[in-house]
Amino acid sequence: MNKNPFDLNNKTILVTGSTAGIGKAIALGCSNMGANVIVTGRNLSRLEETFSDLQLEKNNKYILADLLNDEDLDNLVEELPVLDGIVFNAGIVKTVPVSFIKKQQIQEVFDVNFTSSVILIQKILRKKKIIKGGAVCFISSVASNYVNLGNSIYSASKGAVNSFTKALALELAPKNIRVNAILPGFIETKILENSGIDKEAISKHLDNYPMGKFGKPEDIANAAVFLMSDASQWITGSLITVDGGYSIK
Numbered sequence: 001m002n003k004n005p006f007d008l009n010n011k012t013i014l015v016t017g018s019t020a021g022i023g024k025a026i027a028l029g030c031s032n033m034g035a036n037v038i039v040t041g042r043n044l045s046r047l048e049e050t051f052s053d054l055q056l057e058k059n060n061k062y063i064l065a066d067l068l069n070d071e072d073l074d075n076l077v078e079e080l081p082v083l084d085g086i087v088f089n090a091g092i093v094k095t096v097p098v099s100f101i102k103k104q105q106i107q108e109v110f111d112v113n114f115t116s117s118v119i120l121i122q123k124i125l126r127k128k129k130i131i132k133g134g135a136v137c138f139i140s141s142v143a144s145n146y147v148n149l150g151n152s153i154y155s156a157s158k159g160a161v162n163s164f165t166k167a168l169a170l171e172l173a174p175k176n177i178r179v180n181a182i183l184p185g186f187i188e189t190k191i192l193e194n195s196g197i198d199k200e201a202i203s204k205h206l207d208n209y210p211m212g213k214f215g216k217p218e219d220i221a222n223a224a225v226f227l228m229s230d231a232s233q234w235i236t237g238s239l240i241t242v243d244g245g246y247s248i249k
């Protein structure tokens with residue numbers, strides 16, 4: 001019998017930022033498809049909660065780590081088993097008009113959304129903790145191409161993720177490691193709570209969605225499961241938009 005190409009049994013997958021929102025849905029999605037899942041984030045109780053929702057019989061693991069802390073990054077890599085797949089999902093939003101941006105805000109957004117992923121994949125590659133034939137997926141954003149007022153640093157950080165995705169895909173292609181990014185449209189999660197965007201602006205934003213609805217974390221998780229699976233074995237260097245038609249126009 002042919003193996004289901006979407007099956008993740010016998011694969012071990014790391015998901016960063018898996019204590020909430022999209023990352024949590026990706027962790028659960030990979031787990032439901034049979035993967036051993038390594039979850040990581042800063043908040044211990046939410047990390048334990050995600051961990052306890054994973055399929056029990058698997059070799060799952062949780063590792064507490066702040067991606068902005070060098071020691072935590074080293075410890076995370078040390079504790080990792082050899083991986084078949086990585087989803088770089090952790091991210092933050094800061095909404096501030098260009099005239100008011102402080103250097104520290106640029107640094108914080110880029111450090112979480114971009115730099116920490118670059119450093120982490122570098123450490124993982126050096127320690128040979130991803131197999132040849134593995135898969136890497138970055139969670140970028142449609143905001144990298146379709147900008148909104150006040151969101152310049154966030155958009156720029158995700159633009160950097162898109163370029164890095166392609167460059168890394170080229171570099172790792174000889175090892176048969178695939179590297180892709182998902183560009184989600186608006187997904188209702190807690191990310192906007194500290195962003196400065198008000199609820200009225202969000203409900204007005206719905207007018208830009210031709211299907212009349214925002215996405216759910218599971219909509220992104222399903223795309224990530226596909227990119228972690230053998231079903232996508234000839235896809236690399238791709239930026240895959242999942243946005244309910246937001247970017248059609």
Ligand SMILES: NC(=O)c1ccc[n+]([C@@H]2O[C@H](COP(=O)([O-])OP(=O)(O)OC[C@H]3O[C@@H](n4cnc5c(N)ncnc54)[C@H](OP(=O)(O)O)[C@@H]3O)[C@@H](O)[C@H]2O)c1
Pocket residue numbers: 016017018019020021022023040041042043044046065066067068089090091092112139140141142183184185186187188189190191192
């Ligand atoms: N929601 C959307 O509309 C949307 C649209 C496009 C793209 N995205 C992207 O999707 C990804 C997930 O977003 P979300 O909406 O699910 O956000 P969320 O609910 O706020 O979750 C963000 C995750 O990132 C983790 N995180 C943040 N800073 C971290 C740090 N310094 N170290 C380690 N982990 C950190 C958080 O974990 P702890 O709090 O435990 O540290 C949390 O698990 C982000 O990259 C975001 O840019 C979201």
